[in-house]
Amino acid sequence: MRTLTTTQELAEFCAAAHAGPYVTIDTEFLRERTYYAKLCLVQLALPDDGDAVLVDPLSDGLSMEPLYELFRDTSVVKVFHAARQDLEIFFVEGNVFPDPLFDTQVAAMVCGFGEQVGYETLVRKIAKAQLDKTSRFTDWSRRPLTDAQKTYALADVTHLRDIYEYLAADLEKSGRSKWVEEELEVLTDPETYIVRPSEAWKRVKTRTTSGKFMAAVQELARFREGYAQSCNVPRSRVFKDDALLELASTKPQNHQDLSRSRLLLREARKGEIADGILMALKIAAEMKPEDHPKLDRVNEKLQVNPALADLLRVLLKSKAENSGVAQKLIATSADLDLIAAGQRNVMALKGWRAEVFGDDALRLCNGELALAAKGSSVRVVEL
Structure with missing residues (x-):
């Protein structure tokens, strides 16, 4: 379990990463006592059985610039699981986003693994392994790190290789890679992390x-x-x-x-x-x-057609089951109410969601479709 504590060591690892197709990344941080997260550890792993290392950002004189340069290399995919908090740290500290980015949690929702699927679940189902989570809530700012902490931290990037390759292949086969890319745009938008x-x-x-x-x-x-x-x-x-x-x-x-x-x-x-x-x-x-500031009460004044909203919920459930995509990723309950109230500037009606659900949702609203139940399944009927 190698820990990089100098800029030179990090630069040498990143040089090897530049030559590969992807690198898996995770972080450990603390935020209980600060406004901004305190980065305590970065884990990196190369493809296959390549090198997997820990980077200690608390080491005196270590610069993260070699890693940020790797983030800017568009020929190498940067793989995270549930990347939002990690990306916020790198944006605040280095004003940089990984490009291109792959988030296995988002990809798993598109691939039929349910809503907000956890890393441990994907390790069990895809990598066929078990994680020791006893070090999850330790103080990552204390030094030296124990062997148990290091083992736990490295597992978050070594199993991630198998998960990424499985999900990437599944997306390529289903033609849904663009769906994930569309979802990840918000994660690499500075406005997501700027609090005014x-x-x-x-x-x-x-x-x-x-x-x-x-x-x-x-x-x-x-x-x-x-x-x-x-x-x-x-x-x-x-x-x-x-x-x-x-x-x-x-x-x-x-x-x-x-x-x-x-x-x-x-x-x-x-x-x-x-x-x-x-x-x-x-x-x-x-x-x-x-x-004086005024709250946006526009949505509260909308006249929601409750019967239509219920039909949209049935349609969403059917579409989610048929496509294998988590319902909440396609549309929220609030989205359905907005559509039932006549609103059309709704995420559920745009992009890949329109293909899966939105187009038929509009046709249902316009009286061009009906829903029919057969046993436990629901099918769409053209009118």
């Missing part, structure tokens, strides 16, 4: 939607997000959503008022956080009514 403090209020769930209240929510969320990013601490360590809503409702005017909060952390009642809270509320109080 000015938009943070949209993630706060509220019951009250008055202008003054929402202005306070917006400014408090803006301050919290900006502070969390600049200090690299979780937003919940600044103050939690319930405290934010309390502050937006009570609107304390000074530090003495803040001290009366039931939900605000003690550390947030003084210093920079307290000053930031009071300034945010002051800005909100001075905001003109026309500048």
